[in-house]
Amino acid sequence: MTTLLKNCTLANKLNVNITITDGTITAIGNQTKADKIIDIKGKTVLPGIIDSHVHFREPGGEQKEDWLTGSMAAVAGGVTTVIDMPNNDPPITDLATLNKKRKLTKKSLVNFGFFFGATTNNIEEVRKVSGIAGIKIYVGSSTGNLLVAQDDDIKKLMEIPNINWVIHAEDEELIRKNSQQISENSNSAIHSQIRNRQVAMKGVERVIDLAKETNARIHICHISTAEEVSLIKKAKNANLQITCEVSPHHLFLNDGAYEKFGNFVKVNPPLRTKKDNEALLKGLNDGIIDIIATDHAPHTIKEKETPYHDAPAGIPEVQTSLPLMLNEVNKGTITIEQLIEIMSAQPAKLFSLQNKGLIAEGYDADITVVDMDKKQIINKEMLLSKCGWSPYENMKITGWPVMTFVNGNLVYDQGKINQQFKGREITYGKI
């Protein structure tokens, strides 16, 4: 079965037709014949967005999200592949639990992969596991109970060769010290004091030192400060195998948001300053920050409305990250070519995803069609995550995904979702 996407505009402005055969891109050019023809009407086509940091909450957090609702939000946001974090309940720290989680993804409309969690005593499982995107180490605590806070334990792990270590790098000791010294009140802004910028800097500094000692390949999750950009730049210049990501909330929200949103913007690492927003955007532009990954971390409105101490940390993001970035392209802060690099091509490379991240012959037909001129305000009604809220509600965005093809199937078409097509587990090349 062949499908022709007729009249597509590529990022380089070339107008082409794209032939898809059984889920794979098989021709790009001026060919006109196919079993089925879909008119793209000159709109811009991007390689499907790859979000390498999501929490779709199954198993254990089904009141917040599940693989169907999370993947619906993803396709509506132009995302065709997600990699899911292991801080489930139970956590994904042994092979049997990973295989149970694999069964829950049957509902997923997007392609998916997994990170496996490291603990202080599952090193044998970490050695054995395969078919995953990397091993997650929580150097500082976050949602869930995964934590490997001691240098010795981290080092023992990092000595295992050929693993992409994916790290939540906040310093646990400093978090605990700050929590004791700062008395809690009802103002959520203290989250940015308890987990202050030193917490993130020290976390990153420590794992860089450990990576130096062990020659490990590390990926730092959700960097939030100007100082981390500098630390990572220095490490890259010293030829360490290090990459990093930034999440939309650290680009577009800052500590000014607590007043309006309270615990709804409580997130680990916390929101910083406007200056940090700018430094992170510059880090992206300079190529020091490799990718955008959303850290889509839904929690229910009810959970978020509890007092500071009890409210869980995390913000839903998977549906809004591409619109927010298309809006930046329209503002001229980044180019569409850069957007493709940081949201699709680089994530595919970093996690060795086979045949993804490019619109090219032989690649999977994961394709996101965007209307660069479409103006729309983000509203509650359009949000598909089960949690049902977003800190970006009421924001006016220019540039929206309008069609999302997953494995050649039109799963999202201008507000409508076709649930008949399911995603599949991604396959990996060598790291």
Ligand code: NCD
């Ligand atoms: C994440 C979650 O809720 O799972 N929360 C968050 O604040 N970022 C966990 C994490 O990514 O650290």
Ligand code: ZN
């Ligand atoms: Zn994290």
Ligand code: ZN
């Ligand atoms: Zn996360």
Ligand code: ZN
């Ligand atoms: Zn507390």
